[in-house]
Amino acid sequence: MLIKNKKSWHESENAVTPEGLYQTRRTFIKGAAGIVGLAGLAGAGVASGAFAANQRVLNKLDHTKSGFDPREALTPEAAVTNYNNYYEYGTDKADPAANAWRLQPKPWSVSVDGMVDKPATYAFEDLVDMQSLEERIYRLRCVEAWSMVIPWIGVPLSAILAKVGVQGGAKYVGFETLADPKQMPGVRRRVLDWPYVEGLTLAEAMNPLTFVAVGLYGKELPNQNGAPLRLIVPWKYGYKSIKSIVRITLGDKQPETSWGRSAPSEYGFYSNVNPLVEHPRWSQARERRIGEFGRRKTLMFNGYGEQVAHLYAGMDLRENH
Numbered sequence: 001m002l003i004k005n006k007k008s009w010h011e012s013e014n015a016v017t018p019e020g021l022y023q024t025r026r027t028f029i030k031g032a033a034g035i036v037g038l039a040g041l042a043g044a045g046v047a048s049g050a051f052a053a054n055q056r057v058l059n060k061l062d063h064t065k066s067g068f069d070p071r072e073a074l075t076p077e078a079a080v081t082n083y084n085n086y087y088e089y090g091t092d093k094a095d096p097a098a099n100a101w102r103l104q105p106k107p108w109s110v111s112v113d114g115m116v117d118k119p120a121t122y123a124f125e126d127l128v129d130m131q132s133l134e135e136r137i138y139r140l141r142c143v144e145a146w147s148m149v150i151p152w153i154g155v156p157l158s159a160i161l162a163k164v165g166v167q168g169g170a171k172y173v174g175f176e177t178l179a180d181p182k183q184m185p186g187v188r189r190r191v192l193d194w195p196y197v198e199g200l201t202l203a204e205a206m207n208p209l210t211f212v213a214v215g216l217y218g219k220e221l222p223n224q225n226g227a228p229l230r231l232i233v234p235w236k237y238g239y240k241s242i243k244s245i246v247r248i249t250l251g252d253k254q255p256e257t258s259w260g261r262s263a264p265s266e267y268g269f270y271s272n273v274n275p276l277v278e279h280p281r282w283s284q285a286r287e288r289r290i291g292e293f294g295r296r297k298t299l300m301f302n303g304y305g306e307q308v309a310h311l312y313a314g315m316d317l318r319e320n321h
């Protein structure tokens, strides 16, 4: 990630080549780094997790398989856990894997407030039913025009909302990430307005696709992927999938979002994956699937139109981008 001036810290498509990864992890990948990219390394059978130093032990998670599976090749685990966006740990794709060991995801609690029947600070275990975890294979499509296919483990967001009891007048759900400078060195730099915040309409939040992940590839979430719980909204650009959630707020007003605050014309509230609505500085028509060469066409709603298009019936998706 090249930071030239105040205006250009935004995500850039040029960041697709994980050069920082080579530098931070050169002890592991030495000579190979100059010759092949991360995709090539993973394809060549580099052990998953080989790059992630200082990684805490990730327990296996009991889970059932679900029907959610696009039947596309999975992105190698090493790419999923070493090529991340988590600006609280730095703006380079390799920074989260290098720095997120500082995060302490256990114990963890989440404050739920606003228009709910049972507002409280919930222990992680009281909010997420670890007895009913399922695996869902979802595409994650970053606005930077790369994508991955990841076996997530978690629970539907609707199950969590049912526990806290959503009140009648609620129309939106806001989410907030931890912002602790002791655990997150990146929040000392004002690249974003911390804490990282995101939001959904209540209808989006209740959609069966909307998922709270607590694991991937059969184990607990690595810190760099948003331990211990993060949102997955597979038909929206990746930045909606907020990590390491500490607060959930139900309300009747559209919540602010960190990216929307930083550049409202570039990052709308809806942020649905849409090949027809160009980002002002790069095209959204195509994407690079990490692990593949060349580019594939980006699908409307990231390929999830059948499940979610009805949420936006009659809406101008250019206006409401």
Ligand SMILES: Nc1nc2c(c(=O)[nH]1)N[C@H]1C(S)=C(S)[C@@H](COP(=O)(O)O)O[C@H]1N2
Pocket (backbone or CB within 6 Å): 080, 083, 084, 085, 086, 087, 088, 140, 141, 142, 143, 177, 196, 224, 225, 226, 237, 238, 239, 240, 241, 242, 243, 244
């Ligand atoms: N708190 C927080 N959540 C975040 C981000 C971030 O910088 N901070 N980056 C977002 C972006 S831009 C993307 S593409 C996804 C990346 O998720 P991954 O690293 O698990 O692939 O996380 C999203 N969630």
Ligand SMILES: [Mo]
Pocket (backbone or CB within 6 Å): 011, 085, 141, 142, 143, 144, 237, 238, 239
């Ligand atoms: Mo992203």
